Amino acid sequence: MKRLIIYSRGRLSAFGYAFRGAYDLLVNHAPSKIHILAFLGMMLICWVLDFPLWKWVAVLMCSGMVLAAEALNTAVEYVVDLVSPDYHVLAGKAKDVAAGAVLFTAVFSGIVALLLIGDALFN
Numbered sequence: 001m002k003r004l005i006i007y008s009r010g011r012l013s014a015f016g017y018a019f020r021g022a023y024d025l026l027v028n029h030a031p032s033k034i035h036i037l038a039f040l041g042m043m044l045i046c047w048v049l050d051f052p053l054w055k056w057v058a059v060l061m062c063s064g065m066v067l068a069a070e071a072l073n074t075a076v077e078y079v080v081d082l083v084s085p086d087y088h089v090l091a092g093k094a095k096d097v098a099a100g101a102v103l104f105t106a107v108f109s110g111i112v113a114l115l116l117i118g119d120a121l122f123n
């Protein structure tokens with residue numbers, strides 16, 4: 001029982017750390033605010049165009065994917081700034097590739113959004 005309580009406390013702390021990271025991401029990083037705005041805009045479009053459930057699910061999955069990629073990109077930036085504050089070609093590549101991950105998710109999410117909206121408007 002005691003072990004279970006200690007384990008549960010550890011898991012709860014981990015949740016706390018995750019929320020602290022999410023708060024840091026959303027409050028201190030301008031790109032995240034843009035993603036949140038895009039997400040809210042898409043939620044509004046889903047509601048106005050009366051999207052069926054599967055379209056809401058697609059939009060939520062894409063939005064979660066973009067935010068998760070932005071979180072990982074920010075984590076990479078933190079670590080690179082920590083271990084390589086001076087210029088290094090690999091530090092630059094690490095940041096560029098991490099940013100590329102965000103770009104991939106954003107571009108494909110944009111395409112999904114266009115397809116869903118186009119389908120609603122023209123079919």
Ligand SMILES: Nc1ncnc2c1ncn2[C@@H]1O[C@H](COP(=O)(O)OP(=O)(O)OP(=O)(O)O)[C@@H](O)[C@H]1O
Pocket residue numbers: 029031077080084085086087088089091092093095096099
């Ligand atoms: N230590 C470094 N060594 C080499 N190149 C770096 C280094 N730090 C940054 N760079 C280059 O500068 C670019 C911008 O880095 P920066 O840390 O400003 O990230 P950013 O993309 O502006 O971050 P944000 O997502 O917060 O706007 C990187 O993508 C990388 O090409």
